[in-house]
Amino acid sequence: MVHPELLRAARTARGPLLGATALLAAVTAAHVAQAALLAVALSDIARGADGRLHALLGAVVAGVALRALLTWRQRIAAAGAGALIRLRLRDELVGQLGRLGAAHRVAARAGALRATVVDGVEGVNTYLSRYLPQLAVVGLATPALLIWVAVLNPVAAAVLAAAVALALLAPRLWDRALAGRGKEHWDTYEHLAADYLEALQHMPVLRAAGAVGRKRAALEERSAQMHRATVAKLRVSLVDTALTDLAIQAGTLVSVLLACVSAATGNATGAETYLLLMLASECFRPLRDLSREWHAGYLGVSAADGIAALRTARPAVPDTGTLRRGWTTAPALTFADVTFTYPGAARPALAGVTFTCAAGRTTALVGPSGAGKSTLLALLQRHHDPDAGAVRLDGTDIRDLALDALRRGIAVVAQDTYLFHASVTDNLRLARPDASEEELAAACLDAGIHDEIAALPAGYATVLGERGATLSGGQRQRLALARALLSDAPVLILDEATSAVDEARETRITQALRRLTHGRTCLIVAHRLAAVRHADHIVVLDRGRLDAVGDHRSLTDDGGTYAALAAADLQP
Numbered sequence: 001m002v003h004p005e006l007l008r009a010a011r012t013a014r015g016p017l018l019g020a021t022a023l024l025a026a027v028t029a030a031h032v033a034q035a036a037l038l039a040v041a042l043s044d045i046a047r048g049a050d051g052r053l054h055a056l057l058g059a060v061v062a063g064v065a066l067r068a069l070l071t072w073r074q075r076i077a078a079a080g081a082g083a084l085i086r087l088r089l090r091d092e093l094v095g096q097l098g099r100l101g102a103a104h105r106v107a108a109r110a111g112a113l114r115a116t117v118v119d120g121v122e123g124v125n126t127y128l129s130r131y132l133p134q135l136a137v138v139g140l141a142t143p144a145l146l147i148w149v150a151v152l153n154p155v156a157a158a159v160l161a162a163a164v165a166l167a168l169l170a171p172r173l174w175d176r177a178l179a180g181r182g183k184e185h186w187d188t189y190e191h192l193a194a195d196y197l198e199a200l201q202h203m204p205v206l207r208a209a210g211a212v213g214r215k216r217a218a219l220e221e222r223s224a225q226m227h228r229a230t231v232a233k234l235r236v237s238l239v240d241t242a243l244t245d246l247a248i249q250a251g252t253l254v255s256v257l258l259a260c261v262s263a264a265t266g267n268a269t270g271a272e273t274y275l276l277l278m279l280a281s282e283c284f285r286p287l288r289d290l291s292r293e294w295h296a297g298y299l300g301v302s303a304a305d306g307i308a309a310l311r312t313a314r315p316a317v318p319d320t321g322t323l324r325r326g327w328t329t330a331p332a333l334t335f336a337d338v339t340f341t342y343p344g345a346a347r348p349a350l351a352g353v354t355f356t357c358a359a360g361r362t363t364a365l366v367g368p369s370g371a372g373k374s375t376l377l378a379l380l381q382r383h384h385d386p387d388a389g390a391v392r393l394d395g396t397d398i399r400d401l402a403l404d405a406l407r408r409g410i411a412v413v414a415q416d417t418y419l420f421h422a423s424v425t426d427n428l429r430l431a432r433p434d435a436s437e438e439e440l441a442a443a444c445l446d447a448g449i450h451d452e453i454a455a456l457p458a459g460y461a462t463v464l465g466e467r468g469a470t471l472s473g474g475q476r477q478r479l480a481l482a483r484a485l486l487s488d489a490p491v492l493i494l495d496e497a498t499s500a501v502d503e504a505r506e507t508r509i510t511q512a513l514r515r516l517t518h519g520r521t522c523l524i525v526a527h528r529l530a531a532v533r534h535a536d537h538i539v540v541l542d543r544g545r546l547d548a549v550g551d552h553r554s555l556t557d558d559g560g561t562y563a564a565l566a567a568a569d570l571q572p
């Protein structure tokens with residue numbers, strides 16, 4: 001009845017959920033006590049006995065006040081339990097996304113992941129903090145009330161029990177249909193979220209291609225699909241509600257009739273009749289509330305499969321290494337007979353690649369598009385593991401290193417740099433949280449970005465991404481360069497690091513880089529050979545294979561792939 005993924009999430013906040021359930025049970029008990037007191041008061045009024053009427057009505061008023069207090073406390077407790085569930089589940093999912101790494105982000109769409117981690121978890125919170133306590137109260141209170149009714153009128157108790165069973169079980173006949181519709185609804189919602197996020201993020205591309213109108217039409221069609229899926233789900237779930245309501249109405253009606261018959265035939269006192277009427281209504285109160293909470297928390301049920309799939313997805317690489325080496329000197333980096341094929345790809349992206357980047361030296365990696373340069377860098381960062389061969393740092397297979405230790409040891413300046421919506425300082429301190437302001441400024445000077453940061457409205461405190469404070473591609477790249485320079489990682493990857501930098505700056509930065517890569521094992525990937533022509537160790541890849549190794553002069557003289565690339569580079 002309860003999705004295993006939701007039960008698992010419930011166990012992460014067992015105590016607070018039990019507290020919220022206990023308070024909800026107390027609220028229900030207060031309802032029942034009030035009903036019983038009212039029944040006695042009404043029977044006293046009917047008999048004209050007003051001796052204890054004031055005390056009874058006073059107790060009813062006190063009961064109402066107590067119930068209000070308990071309801072208030074219960075809502076707070078349920079909200080607290082929900083907040084804890086949200087926090088723990090999101091934390092777990094974000095941690096899992098970190099472990100899944102780049103390979104998973106390529107396969108899954110960002111908007112769909114956002115929908116699961118934000119909206120799906122929100123639905124789970126509502127389901128667990130509101131529906132589940134109510135379900136427990138139905139399980140506790142309804143049988144107790146039926147037993148009480150049975151003491152007063154066994155036939156009415158049997159009718160009520162049948163109505164309760166019908167109200168609880170009949171909707172279950174629709175569960176399968178509802179699960180199907182719920183999944184369809186959630187899948188459509190994920191697609192919609194992914195499409196909108198993609199369109200918003202890449203609006204400039206759509207505008208440049210004159211495709212805004214077409215994209216808008218596609219999004220409208222997605223919204224219409226979402227509407228159809230919502231209506232289809234509603235149709236099924238409203239049958240569910242109608243069955244519950246029907247059972248409740250029928251049960252109440254028959255028990256009222258039975259109570260009247262008992263009173264008319266003299267088989268029940270006035271107090272018993274009033275009590276029976278009140279208890280018949282109270283039997284169904286938790287069920288009515290359950291039906292309401294079911295609809296509020298249904299999103300959680302729909303999202304449960306997606307959450308389970310994300311939580312249990314297997315990372316592309318297992319984090320089973322235990323070594324945490326702190327390198328005092330930069331390590332030698334070796335690719336030893338590395339072969340790797342992307343899942344589903346027809347041919348290997350890398351085949352038997354072997355070369356070594358000398359410790360503390362710079363190696364340039366060049367090759368035509370599709371040669372395997374990015375794949376090699378991905379293997380070094382363990383976004384994937386090689387199918388054969390190994391990547392080694394100072395002779396240690398990187399699979400034997402703990403993943404976080406390995407990644408902390410490698411600083412990367414990638415082709416497209418993401419900067420967070422935070423101050424320049426915060427963006428820089430991602431690399432080294434304890435860096436002093438002087439160290440930040442020194443790194444930015446070396447990366448050739450200091451003057452431009454100083455000219456921003458609030459200098460280093462300027463929040464990036466806000467109006468007027470957005471940086472150009474080249475500026476972002478230089479900021480990323482400064483970030484990498486700040487990190488004390490002994491291995492540095494510069495992936496097309498100077499591609500968005502104008503030529504005047506490129507020369508300056510290349511010079512600065514040469515000074516600054518000193519002492520680190522550095523792997524530079526560059527399209528334009530000007531950035532790497534001074535490197536004394538250039539590795540040429542072609543179609544996944546090692547083509548040649550040498551320096552600019554020897555490789556040009558060889559007249560192979562490098563010479564062709566150099567010739568193409570000289571074309572205007």
Ligand SMILES: Nc1ncnc2c1ncn2[C@@H]1O[C@H](COP(=O)(O)OP(=O)(O)OP(=O)(O)O)[C@@H](O)[C@H]1O
Pocket residue numbers: 106342343345349367368369370371372373374375376
């Ligand atoms: N995620 C992927 N799934 C399947 N094949 C891929 C994937 N990424 C890259 N490839 C393939 O692997 C090969 C090597 O690609 P890679 O991106 O490493 O080349 P590259 O040298 O970095 O190219 P470029 O200079 O254009 O960035 C190519 O044939 C490419 O099509």
